[in-house]
Amino acid sequence: MRIPIERHxxxxxxxxxxxxxxxxxxxxxxxxxxxxxxxRTLSASTRVNKLTVIEAYNVLAAEGxxxxxxxxxxxxxxxxxxxxxxxxxFAPPQDTIVLEQPPLPPRIEEFQGGSSFNxxxxxxxxxxxxxxxxxxxxFSLASGxxxxxxxxRRAVKQISGSLFNYDLPxxxxxxxxxxxxxxVQQHGLNVTADNLIITNGSKQGILxxxxxxxxxxxxxxxxxxxxxxxxxxxxxMGARVIGIPMTPEGINLELLEKNLYTYRPKLxxxxxxxxxxxxxTTSLDHRRQLLALAEKYDCVVLEDNAYEGLNFExxxxxxxxxxxxxxxxxxGTFSKTIMPGxxxxxxxxxxxxxxxxxxxxxxxxxxxxxxxxAIVSEYLASGHxxxxxxxxxxxxxxxxxxxxxxxxxxxPPATYWTIPKxxxxxxxxxxxxLPLAEICQKALARGVFVAEGTPFFPGGQQSYPALRLNFTLxxxxxxxxxxxxxxxxxxxx
Ligand SMILES: Cc1ncc(COP(=O)(O)O)c(C=O)c1O
Numbered sequence: 306m307r308i309p310i311e312r313h314x315x316x317x318x319x320x321x322x323x324x325x326x327x328x329x330x331x332x333x334x335x336x337x338x339x340x341x342x343x344x345r346t347l348s349a350s351t352r353v354n355k356l357t358v359i360e361a362y363n364v365l366a367a368e369g370x371x372x373x374x375x376x377x378x379x380x381x382x383x384x385x386x387x388x389x390x391x392x393x394x395f396a397p398p399q400d401t402i403v404l405e406q407p408p409l410p411p412r413i414e415e416f417q418g419g420s421s422f423n424x425x426x427x428x429x430x431x432x433x434x435x436x437x438x439x440x441x442x443x444f445s446l447a448s449g450x451x452x453x454x455x456x457x458r459r460a461v462k463q464i465s466g467s468l469f470n471y472d473l474p475x476x477x478x479x480x481x482x483x484x485x486x487x488x489v490q491q492h493g494l495n496v497t498a499d500n501l502i503i504t505n506g507s508k509q510g511i512l513x514x515x516x517x518x519x520x521x522x523x524x525x526x527x528x529x530x531x532x533x534x535x536x537x538x539x540x541x542m543g544a545r546v547i548g549i550p551m552t553p554e555g556i557n558l559e560l561l562e563k564n565l566y567t568y569r570p571k572l573x574x575x576x577x578x579x580x581x582x583x584x585x586t587t588s589l590d591h592r593r594q595l596l597a598l599a600e601k602y603d604c605v606v607l608e609d610n611a612y613e614g615l616n617f618e619x620x621x622x623x624x625x626x627x628x629x630x631x632x633x634x635x636x637g638t639f640s641k642t643i644m645p646g647x648x649x650x651x652x653x654x655x656x657x658x659x660x661x662x663x664x665x666x667x668x669x670x671x672x673x674x675x676x677x678x679a680i681v682s683e684y685l686a687s688g689h690x691x692x693x694x695x696x697x698x699x700x701x702x703x704x705x706x707x708x709x710x711x712x713x714x715x716x717p718p719a720t721y722w723t724i725p726k727x728x729x730x731x732x733x734x735x736x737x738x739l740p741l742a743e744i745c746q747k748a749l750a751r752g753v754f755v756a757e758g759t760p761f762f763p764g765g766q767q768s769y770p771a772l773r774l775n776f777t778l779x780x781x782x783x784x785x786x787x788x789x790x791x792x793x794x795x796x797x798x
Contacts, residue, residue: 326365356688356691461679468675495626532576576612577592584725613641634654647677709724712733
């Protein structure tokens with residue numbers, strides 16, 4: 306079997322192997338029961354590491370395309386995989402939401418409803434309640450991290466001396482080098498350690514960038530819906546926000562241009578890959594067009610790639626990789642791939658804005674915990690991270706498929722959902738008349754916590770009823786949670 310590998314491609318090598326084998330199966334060149342080359346043979350013929358071949362086979366196994374047989378190797382599955390008949394449709398109304406004034410802070414009694422603060426607090430509490438099925442939160446399954454305590458102990462031992470000193474505001478050089486290498490190799494960015502600022506999660510990086518580029522009263526364009534954490538940040542600093550509707554291809558580019566022309570905003574905020582909350586990923590062409598518009602109207606793009614690396618299908622290079630005029634600021638994080646509690650994220654800034662942003666970081670909180678940085682650095686150095694990502698991609702794919710299958714069986718007609726290529730969320734659009742707040746309360750009373758769509762629209766001006774569902778749970782929890790939710794929904798339809 307010949308598998309050509311493009312070493313300079315932005316697609317990771319193990320994904321190239323997956324794509325090729327998947328193609329051979331789909332075109333019938335490889336048939337049910339055929340034996341795949343052994344890990345050693347494929348590793349030798351493609352001249353890649355054995356771990357890379359294992360990663361590829363793991364992904365194909367999770368997709369149900371191949372199976373490992375004890376002592377005999379990998380075989381093409383006899384059964385056709387469940388390709389998840391889908392009701393994939395995403396056709397939201399294209400109404401732009403213009404917020405001249407930040408919304409007033411919600412009154413205490415409104416915290417009972419869908420405010421972003423409330424959603425966050427409830428989500429943290431739900432995770433602490435044994436038995437709750439939390440379909441609302443946004444991070445990966447806590448699996449495959451058995452080696453982390455050992456890695457952490459080693460890391461802390463190595464840096465114990467330097468804990469008695471303050472460190473660089475932009476973060477440790479070795480960690481910045483490691484992240485830069487990862488961004489170059491896996492995401493096609495043209496960056497070095499000197500373009501990186503290590504931040505307390507990507508949220509802090511986003512905060513630094515927003516405060517650098519936006520003053521109170523300035524206009525900012527966001528996708529609608531968008532990540533509610535960004536909305537509350539913008540309201541709190543007094544920005545005026547315009548929500549440009551999402552389409553299945555990403556932000557509506559025609560409306561984006563109209564609003565760029567009319568309002569001359571300071572910033573466009575986009576989650577271009579595995580978008581929170583819809584799970585959508587924009588195409589390369591869409592990214593090019595968005596960047597061209599930002600150039601034309603001289604606007605900065607803040608690209609939040611919080612779900613970077615969690616794709617189980619290929620995704621295009623980030624907008625930052627297409628940026629030749631230092632117009633795009635890129636935020637990444639290890640919250641979703643390692644753990645949120647470690648609070649290590651990063652900003653990629655090329656050009657003259659790097660230094661003022663480093664100074665701003667010093668002004669805010671000096672630097673990210675030396676211990677956290679050392680643990681992430683050691684985790685990257687030991688090769689565990691790469692392996693862990695492949696593991697997460699495989700289990701998340703299984704979980705996504707479990708959720709799609711469960712929704713197909715349990716949800717009423719006229720509910721439609723997105724099919725993400727990775728990440729942790731999908732987005733469900735509901736029939737217009739459904740009282741979603743009430744439905745979510747009922748689900749919570751039965752131990753299922755779900756995020757209503759409202760907080761993801763600027764100003765909470767929900768333009769259609771929707772739910773954001775986190776699929777990174779165990780398949781049995783997903784089945785149980787979706788069955789309960791479906792049962793409640795059916796009563797309203
Ligand atoms: C789109 C998006 N950006 C940024 C963040 C912040 O992540 P962190 O600060 O933990 O890196 C989140 C967290 O949920 C997110 O969903």
